[in-house]
Amino acid sequence: xxxxxxxxxATKRSETSPCIINCIKAFITGGLICMIGEAxxxxxxxxxxxxxxxxxxxxxxxxxxxxxxTGLGFFDKxxxxxxxxxxxxxxxxxxxxxxxxxxxxxEGLITGVATKMFTIAGPVIIYGITASIIYGLFYYIFIx
Amino acid sequence: MNNNHLYFNNVFLNNTSSVVGKKEFEGPLSSAxxxxxxxxxxxxxxxxxxxxxxxxxxxxxLFKKAQKLPTDIDYVFGGDLVNQCVATSFAIENYQIPFIGxxxxxxxxxxxxxxxxxxxxxxxxxxCVGVTSSHFCxxxxxxxFPLEYGSVRTPTSQNTVTASGAFLISNTxxxxxxxxxxxxxxxxxxxxxxxxxxxxxxxxxxxxxxRFFEDGNMKTEDFDVICTGDLGYEGHSIAREMLNxxxxxxxxxxxxxxxxxxxxxxxDIVAGGSGCGCVASVLAGHFYKLLSNNKIKNxxxxxxxxxxxxxxxxxxxxxxxxxxxxxxxxxx
Amino acid sequence: xxxxISFLIGGLLCIPAQILLDKTKLTNARILTLYVVVGVILGGxxxxxxxxxxxxxxxxIPLTGFGYTLSKGVKEAVxxxxxxxxxxxxxxxxxxxxxxxxFVALLTxxxxxxxxx
Numbered sequence: 001x002x003x004x005x006x007x008x009x010a011t012k013r014s015e016t017s018p019c020i021i022n023c024i025k026a027f028i029t030g031g032l033i034c035m036i037g038e039a040x041x042x043x044x045x046x047x048x049x050x051x052x053x054x055x056x057x058x059x060x061x062x063x064x065x066x067x068x069x070t071g072l073g074f075f076d077k078x079x080x081x082x083x084x085x086x087x088x089x090x091x092x093x094x095x096x097x098x099x100x101x102x103x104x105x106x107e108g109l110i111t112g113v114a115t116k117m118f119t120i121a122g123p124v125i126i127y128g129i130t131a132s133i134i135y136g137l138f139y140y141i142f143i144x
Numbered sequence: 145m146n147n148n149h150l151y152f153n154n155v156f157l158n159n160t161s162s163v164v165g166k167k168e169f170e171g172p173l174s175s176a177x178x179x180x181x182x183x184x185x186x187x188x189x190x191x192x193x194x195x196x197x198x199x200x201x202x203x204x205x206l207f208k209k210a211q212k213l214p215t216d217i218d219y220v221f222g223g224d225l226v227n228q229c230v231a232t233s234f235a236i237e238n239y240q241i242p243f244i245g246x247x248x249x250x251x252x253x254x255x256x257x258x259x260x261x262x263x264x265x266x267x268x269x270x271x272c273v274g275v276t277s278s279h280f281c282x283x284x285x286x287x288x289f290p291l292e293y294g295s296v297r298t299p300t301s302q303n304t305v306t307a308s309g310a311f312l313i314s315n316t317x318x319x320x321x322x323x324x325x326x327x328x329x330x331x332x333x334x335x336x337x338x339x340x341x342x343x344x345x346x347x348x349x350x351x352x353x354x355r356f357f358e359d360g361n362m363k364t365e366d367f368d369v370i371c372t373g374d375l376g377y378e379g380h381s382i383a384r385e386m387l388n389x390x391x392x393x394x395x396x397x398x399x400x401x402x403x404x405x406x407x408x409x410x411x412d413i414v415a416g417g418s419g420c421g422c423v424a425s426v427l428a429g430h431f432y433k434l435l436s437n438n439k440i441k442n443x444x445x446x447x448x449x450x451x452x453x454x455x456x457x458x459x460x461x462x463x464x465x466x467x468x469x470x471x472x473x474x475x476x
Numbered sequence: 477x478x479x480x481i482s483f484l485i486g487g488l489l490c491i492p493a494q495i496l497l498d499k500t501k502l503t504n505a506r507i508l509t510l511y512v513v514v515g516v517i518l519g520g521x522x523x524x525x526x527x528x529x530x531x532x533x534x535x536x537i538p539l540t541g542f543g544y545t546l547s548k549g550v551k552e553a554v555x556x557x558x559x560x561x562x563x564x565x566x567x568x569x570x571x572x573x574x575x576x577x578x579f580v581a582l583l584t585x586x587x588x589x590x591x592x593x
Contacts, residue, residue, distance in 0.1 A: 001389070003334040010335060010343035014378060015299040019498040026494035027487035030538070034486025037533035038479050058533050059541075060576050067580040070292045071588035079294020084494030086294050087504055088511060089486065089537045094577050095294050096508070101585035103290035106190035113585050117578065120293070123509045124539070125574065129566050131516035132546035136562030139520070140554050165592070184592035191590075281592055291590040295504060296497055306592075337501065 022083055029082025033089040037062050059090050066094040071102065096120035147355050150325045155261045157320040157472060158271075158312045160428035161206040163198050165280065165306030168417075168425065171406045176429030177307075178205050184281055184306065191281035192226055195308075199224070199235035199277045202308040206273065210312045214239040218269035221256035223247050224277045224420050225304075227286065231277060241273070250345075250374050251328070252276045253309055253424035254447030254468040258325045260313040261470075270315055277308035278419030287338070287454060301339040302376045302418035305405055309424025319474050320435050326356040326469040330451070334462040338452060341463065342379020342402075342415060345448040348465035349375060350386040352446055356469050357392065365395040368440035371431070373423045373448035373467065374402035376416030401426040401445075423447045435474055443472045478532065485527065485534030508539055515543020520551075545569045 001009070040061040044054035069075040075095050079086040086092060097117050104112035118125075162177045169180035179201060186194040186201070199222075207214065220239075223246040224231040236243055248255040256274030263269040281291060283304035289295040313322065331351050335344040349372045357364065364370065375383055380400040387394060401423045402416035427445055434440045448467040457463075493511065496502050502510075518524040524544040528535040535541055549569020553561030567574070 003332075006333045006347070007335060010333075010340060010382065011337075013382070014340055014343065017299060017498045019495060022498055023491050023494045026490040029487075030490030031483035031487030031534075034534045034537045035479050035483040037486075037537045038482035041533050042478065055532065055536055056572055059537055059573055062537055063573065063577050064580055067577075067584045071584040073292060073588075073591035076292055076294045076593065079296070083296050084497050084507075085487070085490040087296075087497075087507065088490045088493045088539055090539065090542065090573065092294070092504070092508060093539060093542070094581070095292070096504075097577050098581040098584050099290040099292035099294075099590075101581040102292055102588050103285055103590050105585055105589075106192065113582065117581055120289075120505045120508070121577075123505055124512050124542075127509045128512040128516060128543055128546050128570075131513045131543070132550045132566035133562055135516055135520040135547050136550040136554055136565060139551055140559060140562055144554060144558075167592075281590065284593075289504075291593060 025081060026083050026085035029078065029085025030088055031085075033062065033086070033091055036065070062090050063094040066091040067098045070095050070098040093121055093124060147358055149356065149359050149361070150258070150262070150327070152261050152265045152322055152324060154315055154317070155264050155322040156314055156316060156318045157322055157432070158314045158316060158318045159206060159210040160309065160311050160432040161202055161209055162307065162309045162425040162428040163202040163205065164425055167280070167411065168305055168307050168405055171411065173405060173426065173430045176433050177425060178209070178429070191279055191285065192231060195224065195226060195231040195277055195279040195282050196234040198279065198308045199232055199275060202277070202310045203236070203239065203273070203275060206310040206312060212271065212312070214241050217241045217271050217273050219244060219260065219263060220273045220275060221246055221259045222275040223252040223256065225249065225286070226282050231279070231282070232275065248447070248466060248468070249449030249451050250418055250420055250422060251447035251449030251466055251468050252420045253427065254373065254445065254470055257311055257313060257322065257470055258327065258468055260311070261322050261325065264313060264315050272313045273310060274313060275308065275310040276420040276424045278304055278306070278421035280304045280306045283419060297414055298339045300342060300378045300415050302341060302374065302402060302415050303406070303413050304419040305417040305422040305425065307421030307425035309421060309428035311428060320432070321473050321476070323471045323473045325471070326352055328352045328467040330464045330466055332462050332464045336460060336462050338457040338463065340378065341418065341450040342376045343382055344463040345375055345450050345465040345467065346379040346382035346386060348467040349373070349383045349446050349448045350390060352467040352469050353387065354390055354392055356444070362471070364393070367396050367442045367444045369397045369399060370394060370444045370446070372400045372446045374416065374418040375400050375448055376402040376418060377408070378415045404430065435472060438474060441474050445470055445472065481531050482534035485531035486538060489535070489538040489540060511539040512543040512546070515540035516547045519544035519547030542570060542573065
């Protein structure tokens with residue numbers, strides 16, 4: 001058996017995750033997280049905060065809830081159920097940063113926590129900014 | 145051909161000890177282990193220190209059980225999965241025993257027993273200790289993601305075992321004899337998926353098992369159990385198919401340490417256990433008991449290791465794998 | 477009604493990620509990055525704004541919303557400040573989210589320990 005044949009054999013026989021069930025779980029989890037965000041937004045609107053700020057505060061509330069549940073050690077359980085549904089909302093971003101921070105405590109606050117925070121979240125920020133700068137250039141040259 | 149089958153005279157496995165974590169103790173082999181800890185930190189402040197503490201406790205148990213002092217031990221052979229084997233180095237610094245650090249990923253336990261046996265057979269030592277360990281939390285952190293990160297596990301990914309196993313190998317006769325060994329060659333089938341280490345290691349196991357039986361001195365039916373290191377469910381069934389393809393029919397019980405240590409139905413385990421501590425604790429606990437109670441007479445244990453590191457995995461390189469085999473017997 | 481729309485759109489946005497997770501070997505970090513970049517592109521070509529106006533939190537909480545905010549920030553900054561806005565705009569618009577996440581993560585790390593699984 002050549003290496004290539006073996007790779008194909010191994011990939012073929014390895015059980016794949018049940019995609020449809022996972023998608024349903026992701027849909028429900030992601031939807032619920034956004035719905036909790038909506039509830040926060042309505043609360044802030046009720047407190048007479050303007051609509052743009054309420055929307056921002058709703059995201060911040062989800063970030064805070066994620067950080068707390070990560071710290072107490074049950075966010076990963078939500079993620080194990082909801083998979084993509086917990087990853088895609090801002091909770092996935094907050095969880096990546098918080099979990100790295102907690103885990104790296106033993107290497108110190110500077111070289112551990114502060115450095116490692118960006119291992120998963122860094123690429124998101126860096127490529128997000130890069131994409132926005134490229135878009136900005138286009139917008140400046142062609143549309144303005 | 146460099147297919148040297150090492151045959152030993154008068155090398156004995158005098159005693160063993162094992163320390164495991166909570167999840168391993170809740171598994172089906174719980175009664176076979178000497179010590180367990182409910183606290184994943186083993187009373188320390190970081191997981192790396194916890195792993196060293198686990199090894200220290202394990203060695204203390206071994207010395208107590210075997211009624212030996214650290215000064216009676218000529219050499220320690222040991223290793224673990226934490227970068228550059230620091231867990232073992234920290235653990236044994238206070239014993240002041242000459243130390244040889246080894247790395248063979250999950251095969252380290254068998255590697256350490258083979259090295260110790262060679263030293264004893266060559267007359268360079270009377271008593272040697274082989275000790276290896278792995279800790280779920282240190283391995284997870286090093287190879288995968290932080291513990292609190294909501295990472296997604298694929299159905300072929302294995303669970304690193306929190307355990308340590310120690311072996312006292314000596315020229316003083318005892319029931320269990322280390323009869324022979326086969327040192328593995330690197331087998332690389334260019335599998336790149338670090339979540340499917342079983343598939344990468346299965347071919348190394350197949351290769352070593354085949355070479356073990358090549359000289360025709362032993363047949364598979366001479367063994368009561370043939371046990372692979374920690375291929376897990378996926379890798380083990382690949383190994384079985386590959387052996388059939390190679391024309392070697394295993395006519396005896398064929399199992400895997402990664403499958404024995406957890407209860408797949410009751411515990412949240414995807415493809416079984418892995419890690420240096422897996423073979424070590426299953427051999428030191430479960431199989432040592434079976435051998436010394438004469439439930440089994442001949443055991444072939446094949447420790448398998450996936451020799452990747454985080455950089456090689458990220459740069460898309462394949463997983464070189466290795467397997468070492470030893471034959472333990474209660475017959476003269 | 478707001479809740480239902482938020483639930484449906486938020487949930488729908490998670491499905492492509494799940495398919496990528498199951499069918500490809502893409503890791504979480506790559507998928508998150510992809511989502512943000514896609515958000516910037518969709519925001520840039522003007523597709524995401526109507527979705528965000530319609531679904532509110534359902535579209536802003538998923539990471540595509542983060543990308544959309546980046547593009548919106550750049551666009552507004554370019555309009556009001558010209559060339560410098562290209563560089564300035566993205567992070568200014570998303571600064572609240574990033575700063576708050578980093579701060580909260582640091583605080584959490586001071587008080588919490590990792591647990592075994």
